[in-house]
Amino acid sequence: MEEIAADLVAKTELPYPVMLARMIGAVLLGAVIGAEREYRDHPAGLRTHILVSLSACVFALLSIESVHMAGFSDEQVRIDPLRVIEAVTSGVAFLAAGMIVFSRGKVKGLTTGAGMWLAGAVGLAVGLGYWFVAAVATAACFVVLFILAKVDIGSDEARKTASDEDGN
Secondary structure (H helix, E strand, O other): HHHHHHHHHHOOOOOOOHHHHHHHHHHHHHHHHHHOOOOOOOOHHHHHHHHHHHHHHHHHHHHHHOOOOHHOOOOOOOOOHHHHHHHHHHHHHHHHHHHHHEEOOEEEEEHHHHHHHHHHHHHHHHOOOHHHHHHHHHHHHHHHHHHHHHHHHHHHHHHHHHHOOOOO
């Protein structure tokens, strides 16, 4: 029983409170990214972006811990944490690509896909301890999705008005 208890609370490189803080940070920053998609009622909204960010964070934490695991200290075992970043990037890109569709001559879901990809990057950044990078990327995303969207909407309305005036 002691062995099971010891396995449940294994010795880690990062203290558990730091891991918890990073996972909570990934959830919060992922929520900021997904909030606009949820507000606009897109299929991949708040929960999807949170899960993408959190899962990327967990993979980052696991990559940090795997480098320091005693079982992997053998000279013949090579651990490359960059492969985790590549795998997360590929996996999230696959999910994001599934959001993009071409319908009636228009591309839809591109911004949602890009947001999911950014949520993955933010989750990785937080998981690896790069809080500043994650916070700045999330703030920039907020500006792009909430503030620049108003500029884009204005230009869409101008195009529609011009099209209506031309009789098209």
